[in-house]
Amino acid sequence: ETGVTQTPRHLVMGMTNKKSLKCEQHLGHNAMYWYKQSAKKPLELMFVYNFKEQTENNSVPSRFSPECPNSSHLFLHLHTLQPEDSALYLCASSRSPGTSEENEQFFGPGTRLTVL
Amino acid sequence: SQKIEQNSEALNIQEGKTATLTCNYTNYSPAYLQWYRQDPGRGPVFLLLIRENEKEKRKERLKVTFDTTLKQSLFHITASQPADSATYLCALHRDDKIIFGKGTRLHILP
Numbered sequence: 001e002t003g004v005t006q007t008p009r010h011l012v013m014g015m016t017n018k019k020s021l022k023c024e025q026h027l028g029h030n031a032m033y034w035y036k037q038s039a040k041k042p043l044e045l046m047f048v049y050n051f052k053e054q055t056e057n058n059s060v061p062s063r064f065s066p067e068c069p070n071s072s073h074l075f076l077h078l079h080t081l082q083p084e085d086s087a088l089y090l091c092a093s094s095r096s097p098g099t100s101e102e103n104e105q106f107f108g109p110g111t112r113l114t115v116l
Numbered sequence: 117s118q119k120i121e122q123n124s125e126a127l128n129i130q131e132g133k134t135a136t137l138t139c140n141y142t143n144y145s146p147a148y149l150q151w152y153r154q155d156p157g158r159g160p161v162f163l164l165l166i167r168e169n170e171k172e173k174r175k176e177r178l179k180v181t182f183d184t185t186l187k188q189s190l191f192h193i194t195a196s197q198p199a200d201s202a203t204y205l206c207a208l209h210r211d212d213k214i215i216f217g218k219g220t221r222l223h224i225l226p
Contacts, residue, residue: 043216107159
């Protein structure tokens with residue numbers, strides 16, 4: 001496979017469940033990102049990892065827990081979510097974050113999450 | 117607080133005409149700005165990047181302008197086609213910060 005892949009594509013979970021979203025990039029990039037996209041709202045950056053180290057956490061609630069075991073894989077662990085957390089969760093990768101002027105983001109197809 | 121506004125939620129343009137989308141920002145000084153295209157059920161796809169010291173950038177039928185005085189970027193699609201129908205997002209970057217606009221849904225009418 002090429003590019004950025006995400007699994008599952010759709011997820012329905014109850015508020016007491018624990019689930020994980022997975023992202024994998026086959027582009028040799030060093031930076032990976034989690035975004036949340038809700039209807040009528042801008043894409044919100046949640047977490048940034050650069051060379052497996054978390055460099056950004058935009059005040060995301062602790063019920064979202066990221067994990068980056070290596071520069072090709074990124075997980076988002078979910079527990080005790082709320083209905084307002086229902087959204088499209090997008091993973092992206094880039095060569096590196098920061099001031100690189102050609103820092104194009106490559107996005108995966110997203111996971112459509114519904115919390116009941 | 118930092119804010120990005122994209123001119124409208126939806127824009128209808130007749131096929132063959134030029135579509136112009138607007139991205140305005142306040143309380144921010146981006147090092148560069150990017151435009152992305154997003155189709156339903158898919159992640160955004162990068163289209164063009166323009167730096168703070170550049171006025172204009174072109175790629176095939178696409179043109180982007182960047183006015184740091186007006187704090188505005190314009191995104192033009194010339195000779196528009198129905199296949200150009202999608203949501204277009206602007207994104208501002210400085211250091212590790214990335215801010216996206218809500219997007220504009222563009223419909224090219226045949």
